[in-house]
Amino acid sequence: MLVMAAVLALSACSKNDAESPESSGADKAVQTGGTLEVAYPTQPQSLDPHGTTAEATRDAAKVIYEGLVTINDNYEVIPQLADSFEVSEDNKKVTFKLREGVPFHNGKEMTSEDVVASMVKWSENKPELGEHEWIAVDDYTVELNMSQPSSLVMHFLADVGNLAAVMPKEVAESAEATGAKEYIGTGPFEFVEWKQDEMIKFKKFEDYAQDEDEANGLGGKKEALVDEINWRFVPDASTRVNGLISGQYQFAHMLNYDSIPQVENNPQVEVDVWPYGIEGLVFNKKEGLFKDVKARQAVNNALDMDVIMSSAFTGKDYYELDPSLFLESQTDWYTDAGKENYNPKDPEKAKQLLAEAGYNGEEVVILTSRDYEHHYNAAVATQQMLEKAGMNVKLDVYDWPTLLERRDDPSAYDIFYTGFSTSFTPHQYVFLDSGTQWPGWTEDPEIDRLLDEINAAASQEEAHDLYAQLQEEMWEYLPIINTGKNSRVSGYSKDLKGYTNLSGPNFWNVSINK
Amino acid sequence: MKAYIIKRLLSMIPVLLIVAMFVFFLIHMIPGDPAAVMLGPEATPEEVAALRDNMGLNLPIYEQFFNWFTDVARGNLGDSLYMNVPVMDAFVSHLGPTLSLALLAQGFSILIAIPIGVLAARKRGTGVDRTFMIIAMLGMSIPSFLLALLLMLVFGVRLNWLPVAGYSSLAEGVWQHVKFLILPAISLGAIQAAVIARMTRSSMIDILSMNFIKTAKAKGLKQKVVIYKHAFRNALIPILTILGETFGALITGAVVTETVFNLPGLGQLVINAITRRDYAVIQGTILMIAVTYLFLNLIIDLLYGLVDPRVRLSRK
Structure with missing residues (x-):
């Protein structure tokens, strides 16, 4: 009876919907105040961004924390809590002049000792910095001294994916392995409370020290225009969509691709398609068939990237075929070097390469998980194409935590799919550096050499040229196959003004105009 | 009536003991590593191992069970690895x-x-x-x-x-x-x-x-x-x-x-x-x-x- 009533009510209501008037497009003056309701799919483990690259931490943490430097719209490094910074000619020393009069959420003024304590904690998980030391020169000057030159250090410091957040000295020093016990930063919003599995509440930080430069990327002027943000954890994708359409949430993160037409047809809601990163087919290069580069090249020739990406991401609006690891807007790094080896679609050559690699019909195992449908769909499409090229392919499907464990065992698989979010430097792509011993076990001295040279480069131009060589080598050696770039989709109410997305959604300078 | 209730309450102890052992060993038998889940897919094995060590997950399984069970017997169910709360x-x-x-x-x-x-x-x-x-x-x-x-x-x-x-x-x-x-x-x-x-x-x-x-x-x-x-x-x-x-x-x-x-x-x-x-x-x-x-x-x-x-x- 309930179902029948529901179906009747649905059909009775749908007509009204079609007739509902479009919201007036006229721009109203910015309204301040109100509570912003955000529906986010996952709960972070902690809001302390120092020890993790988890997106759930990144997106919520940047509301309350700031770093010495950050990025502009072109991913270039600009000062944030630093008033200015100077890198020495030999790339071994950076001097930061801090902004004065910047209060923490607990009322205390930020000084160099807070910065040093925070940076020491942040750099505990940063082997790429090598031997180094943070020094408080005076109350508003901090120095970073490194034993080896690094042209990348400013990129690491500006990386919001592992935000080098500045927190009070006593909070940084009392932190545990799983993160800080208190969430105190200098950002436009302050932490209020965390209801486990329900939501995190942030409120406007009344004493926020405004950077007077024009808003640009994640830096410049940041204003808390709403009084509160309720950051709700809504794991079910259809619930996020329904809440967005009903007006209960003003922002819903990560919509399912198949729900997008429903959202787009609603006049009260806007859809935001934003670049996520790359989809990667990772080879096990330690044991089995793909130790041989010819076998990896065979797979690269057997695949049609368009088919893989459309299976995983449904439509051309949500993916792009591109050999680079970086976005075109990342002008410091972007290059199409190696494009001749991207998506060659040559099954005959694949068969020939397989024969040269001595392939004899051994079983090739692809690890995958249905917890992430796009990885699973990419794996299914790959299986079919590899079988066409004469390979004997089996899918091993697990839940995601099991997959994360099995991929550490070189005898358990040959291939797995995973995503890599857009990084700020080549070094943060863990599959390149042999030193990381990341699953897949890349061992290419040429890539290692180029990574070292990029780090030691005297200028960004030189680093860019070296990276172009590295990308070319990557498409020869194939530590992974970068199948293409992909986008994710969020939805937001038309009442929401000023929303931007750069390395995740940003809620400063955002107002609710009803 | 009182005797009945006491008898029933006492009979709960072996049941709970069996449940405790069953759940502990079952969940530890399932593959999947809390440290790997926490650190995300791009974490290096070194980072995962360090966090495992910090969380006490590298101890032998019987030792982990003994530690957990003695805490439970004292009324302490332990702390959540992920949420940082009891x-x-x-x-x-x-x-x-x-x-x-x-x-x-x-x-x-x-x-x-x-x-x-x-x-x-x-x-x-x-x-x-x-x-x-x-x-x-x-x-x-x-x-x-x-x-x-x-x-x-x-x-x-x-x-x-x-x-x-x-x-x-x-x-x-x-x-x-x-x-x-x-x-x-x-x-x-x-x-x-x-x-x-x-x-x-x-x-x-x-x-x-x-x-x-x-x-x-x-x-x-x-x-x-x-x-x-x-x-x-x-x-x-x-x-x-x-x-x-x-x-x-x-x-x-x-x-x-x-x-x-x-x-x-x-x-x-x-x-x-x-x-x-x-x-x-x-x-x-x-x-x-x-x-x-x-x-x-x-x-x-x-x-x-x-x-x-x-x-x-x-x-x-």
Whole structure:
């Protein structure tokens, strides 16, 4: 009876919907105040961004924390809590002049000792910095001294994916392995409370020290225009969509691709398609068939990237075929070097390469998980194409935590799919550096050499040229196959003004105009 | 009675011991590493190993069990690896939404199911009986997520009468609290109602055909008195059993409803803990759920004695 009533009510209501008037497009003056309701799919483990690259931490943490430097719209490094910074000619020393009069959420003024304590904690998980030391020169000057030159250090410091957040000295020093016990930063919003599995509440930080430069990327002027943000954890994708359409949430993160037409047809809601990163087919290069580069090249020739990406991401609006690891807007790094080896679609050559690699019909195992449908769909499409090229392919499907464990065992698989979010430097792509011993076990001295040279480069131009060589080598050696770039989709109410997305959604300078 | 209760309480100890061991070793046998889940797919093996060490996951399994079990025996369920809070706190904070939802859903199902069951039994074989039982059959067959999504679409999205999802605690006002629970309670209660209505009907039919009912009718008692005082009271025992079972299921089995309506209840707690491989939470919550079940069973058994004086609990 309930179902029948529901179906009747649905059909009775749908007509009204079609007739509902479009919201007036006229721009109203910015309204301040109100509570912003955000529906986010996952709960972070902690809001302390120092020890993790988890997106759930990144997106919520940047509301309350700031770093010495950050990025502009072109991913270039600009000062944030630093008033200015100077890198020495030999790339071994950076001097930061801090902004004065910047209060923490607990009322205390930020000084160099807070910065040093925070940076020491942040750099505990940063082997790429090598031997180094943070020094408080005076109350508003901090120095970073490194034993080896690094042209990348400013990129690491500006990386919001592992935000080098500045927190009070006593909070940084009392932190545990799983993160800080208190969430105190200098950002436009302050932490209020965390209801486990329900939501995190942030409120406007009344004493926020405004950077007077024009808003640009994640830096410049940041204003808390709403009084509160309720950051709700809504794991079910259809619930996020329904809440967005009903007006209960003003922002819903990560919509399912198949729900997008429903959202787009609603006049009260806007859809935001934003670049996520790359989809990667990772080879096990330690044991089995793909130790041989010819076998990896065979797979690269057997695949049609368009088919893989459309299976995983449904439509051309949500993916792009591109050999680079970086976005075109990342002008410091972007290059199409190696494009001749991207998506060659040559099954005959694949068969020939397989024969040269001595392939004899051994079983090739692809690890995958249905917890992430796009990885699973990419794996299914790959299986079919590899079988066409004469390979004997089996899918091993697990839940995601099991997959994360099995991929550490070189005898358990040959291939797995995973995503890599857009990084700020080549070094943060863990599959390149042999030193990381990341699953897949890349061992290419040429890539290692180029990574070292990029780090030691005297200028960004030189680093860019070296990276172009590295990308070319990557498409020869194939530590992974970068199948293409992909986008994710969020939805937001038309009442929401000023929303931007750069390395995740940003809620400063955002107002609710009803 | 007292002796009976003490005996029952003592008999819980071996059951809980077995549950504790079973859950601990089962969850540790499942592959998946909490440290790897916490650090994300781009973490290096070195970072994962360091965090495992910090969390005490590199100790031998028997040592981990011994540490956990001695803590549990002292009443300490440990700390959540992921949420950084004591497991007991997490359990208590997630119990609130689940309990409210279970009570509302149970209330809704009793209000609907018992009158329907009684009426169907009285009108046995008629059109009324058949109609109600077909509806009950349909109610039992609808997947709860489907009913949940339909209710959400109609009353939340289209009509905008009730919130689509979420939760508000009792401290924020009774109506504020209840309005978030109405749709989940209906979607959950509808299925329970179907089960209870069918049980009520068959139990009433059995009783109505007994000789003492014929006697009551022959004495000239009013129909209402015969049905509600004589028949219904005697039919209550199996209904109580099914109520106890369904309430237990409501507390522990509302995972789908809690996920769809985004209620931070016990179902969500367990599911999230499994996907995060948060061992302490899984173990502690399952143990607490087992305790809840055992107490519910005890309460139902005690209620039998109240409803039916022939059931003497203290008799050996």
